[in-house]
Amino acid sequence: MPLNEKRYPDCTSCGRLACSSGLKEKTPESCPMVFDEELFDRSFTEFQKENLNNLACSAALVEAEGYCKWTRIEEIIAFARRLEYKRIGLAYCIGLRLEAERVSTILTNSGFDVVSAICKAGSIPKEKLGLTDNNKIKPGHFEAMCNPVAQAMLLNKAKTELKVVLGLCVGHDSLFLQYAEPPVTILAVKDRVLAHNPLGAIYAEHYFKKRF
Numbered sequence: 001m002p003l004n005e006k007r008y009p010d011c012t013s014c015g016r017l018a019c020s021s022g023l024k025e026k027t028p029e030s031c032p033m034v035f036d037e038e039l040f041d042r043s044f045t046e047f048q049k050e051n052l053n054n055l056a057c058s059a060a061l062v063e064a065e066g067y068c069k070w071t072r073i074e075e076i077i078a079f080a081r082r083l084e085y086k087r088i089g090l091a092y093c094i095g096l097r098l099e100a101e102r103v104s105t106i107l108t109n110s111g112f113d114v115v116s117a118i119c120k121a122g123s124i125p126k127e128k129l130g131l132t133d134n135n136k137i138k139p140g141h142f143e144a145m146c147n148p149v150a151q152a153m154l155l156n157k158a159k160t161e162l163k164v165v166l167g168l169c170v171g172h173d174s175l176f177l178q179y180a181e182p183p184v185t186i187l188a189v190k191d192r193v194l195a196h197n198p199l200g201a202i203y204a205e206h207y208f209k210k211r212f
């Protein structure tokens with residue numbers, strides 16, 4: 001069955017943004033607010049839960065207070081402070097270990113207890129996962145598998161109140177998110193080509209359009 005017959009949202013094709021403006025008369029027929037009204041009611045009942053309400057209000061207040069003034073690190077600090085969190089978990093990629101050291105220092109100097117776990121912790125050889133020598137970045141050498149499941153378990157065990165992801169790559173971040181107890185926020189994602197700024201590929205369209 002084609003997607004549109006099943007009435008899935010297609011917000012990127014809308015352009016009217018009636019959801020944002022509140023101008024209901026501009027809502028297109030194809031909008032999920034029209035064909036999935038009940039879902040929005042159901043979603044909102046989740047916000048009645050005290051913990052979720054706190055998270056949502058803190059996020060909105062940080063957004064308003066730091067709007068176009070604070071960097072993402074500052075927003076994370078402000079968010080954690082609003083929620084009165086004390087212990088922050090940092091899950092990071094070995095490729096960003098220097099950045100992780102700095103982030104850890106910043107968070108510590110901001111008054112948090114920082115628990116950090118690197119992606120290679122466990123030192124399990126990639127072969128154990130079923131990969132062959134040819135599948136490695138440098139065949140013929142020892143390569144530890146990345147273990148985002150262990151990263152999540154270590155931070156869960158340390159009872160971190162907020163987890164911060166720094167530079168985990170595509171797929172390994174998916175695994176981390178699958179096992180990490182919430183809440184989790186992302187400080188940076190991995191993009192080795194674009195200085196960890198994946199949207200560079202979108203903003204520099206003239207440069208990248210041949211690739212896509």
Ligand code: SF4
Nearest residue numbers: 011014017018019031
């Ligand atoms: S108005 Fe509806 S379809 Fe358009 S962007 Fe908002 S939610 Fe999506």
Ligand code: SF4
Nearest residue numbers: 093119146168169172
């Ligand atoms: S596999 Fe991903 S998380 Fe692991 S070292 Fe490489 S980039 Fe970092």
